[in-house]
Amino acid sequence: MHPMVKPALRRGWRDLHTVQFGMTPAHALTLGPMDMATGSFLELLNGTRGLPLLREEGRRLDLPDGHVDALVDRLSRAGLVDDARGGGPAADALREKEDVLQRLRPDLASLALTTSEPGGALARLAARGALRVQVRGAGRVGTLLASVLSGAGVGGVDVCDVGRVQPWDVAPGGLPAEAVGERREAAARTAVRRAAPDRPARRPRSPGSEAETTGLSLVVLTPRDDVAVHAPDPLTAEPLMASGTPHLYAGVVEGTGVVGPLVLPGESSCAGCLHEDRTDRDAAWPRLIAQWRSGRARRIGACDLTLAAAVAGLAAAHALAFLDGEPPSSAGARWEVSLPGLNWRARPLRPHRACTCGAAERGKGEHSSTDKGPRETMAVQRPSKERRREVGAARTTGTWRTHV
Template structure:
């Protein structure tokens, strides 16, 4: 082990005996009591020395026997320590690709903030390289989103769409101006390759296939059609539900950006659940949707550039959290933000009993089990937090990535 204090956390002394690691409330931690000699020794925990050499340095600094090992163990237990040479075999392979790793060093540092065991951060980043994600939609949201995932180290990011690039599809980080007139999917894939830390080989044209590919860890639906964003067609996701493929919705409708729900088939509410719930609350909903879908479509739909980029960024963050084994807050919820106030709020997507996806039945069984254990007889409505917790407990995110 070559221990190093996580460089992502800035360090400062609160007093003569207490050191604070990190600045923000989400990650800051204090450690004490700590004497000045130990504080100076922290500077040596930079990943360049193994434990035997660190013990020698400790003796030179007149630290008590066993003090170095106790300090390293204490820091590791607190989640403040990383291992410069630790991690999985895939992490070792990534370290040999210096140019690639240099591109991804900020991502490794960020992952170290959400992992506790030394070596976990680079192992998770290396694991991304074996994952496959499909983005359906190559507009201002979809192409930027796909490029972000590729730049963050996801191994394969496929983009599906039809038609040719229009001038209004162009966006910084997405489709460039010189791609106007080209096939939209091919132009988007080039943007994805440009964003990748280690340029993947160019692939030939692919047939247009709407059925779910069981090899994808996640499918992201980012349609250019604003109606499809506001009212996702349940039929579109049926193959994904059937194959058990997790999928995430994202897009812009009018002046509102939407991220979610992240659908875990059979676990959390899906597009049909959303439709059925809206119909229960508003009987005119199906009539309105039919008119929106069949009516005359505007030649250019509203899609604020900054809003689209914001949506792409948040959707990419939720995607990466899921791929890294976490359960983001979009599981069972839609995050929405509207111009000009730009205040994010979450709308829960409840599993509906009339939907054949099975999420409601599973939720009912979990509720019954919880009630029996607590000797409760009254039905209790689950909060979005409970929904996400039980979904994660029922099937850990890692099992959803078994499609790798």
């Protein structure tokens, strides 16, 4: 192990004997009282030395025997230490791709904040390279979202759509102006390849299909049709439900952006649950849906550029959290934001017993009221951070304390 205090956490002294790691309440920890020798030793935890050499440095600073190991152990348990050479074979392979790793340095630093085990951040980043994600819909939201996932290190990002790129599809980070007139699917895949950190080493992807779900880690549905965004058709997701493929909904309808739900087939609420819930609350819902779906489609729907970018970014963040093994708050909720106020709000969506997905039976008794839904959902966004602070407090006593 080559211990390294996580570089993403800024360090500052609160007083002569107390040091604080991190600035924000979600990540900040304070340690103290701390003597000057130990404070100086912290500078040596930069990933360039193994434990044997660190012990020698500790002796030069007249630190007591065992003090170095105890310090590193406590910092590790508090989630403050990374291993500069940890993460396993996949992480080692990524280290050899220096140009790729340089592109992903900010993402690695961010992952280190939410990954407690030393070496875990690079292991997660390397694991993204083996994942396959399919984005269905190459409009202003879908193409940008797919490009962000590709740029964040997800190795296999494919986009499925029909038709040709129109002038109003062009968006920064998404489909470029020179793609107007090209096949939408091909243009979106080109944008995804351009965003990839390892673009020169990538092989051309074979054409994807919405019917192909084998081996997919996640499917993100970003329809260009505003009715499909507002009221996802359960029939469209039937192959995904049957194959057990996790899928996430995102898009813009009129002046509202939507992210969620993230559907874990058989475990969390799905599009069918959403339809049944809305029917319970509004008897006219099925009638309205039938009219909207059969009505004459507008040629150009409302899709504010900044709203589309915000939705694409949040949806990509939720997708990455899921792919990294941290269930996001969109599992069991739809996040919505509307112009001009732009206040994000979570609308809880629980499994419906009338839906055939089976999630209601599995999750019976887990939720009790609509009022608790949003707060419980929002709390899920910070479990690993909260646990890190709790671990730091529980595993360290006396001279070590947490600060929020």
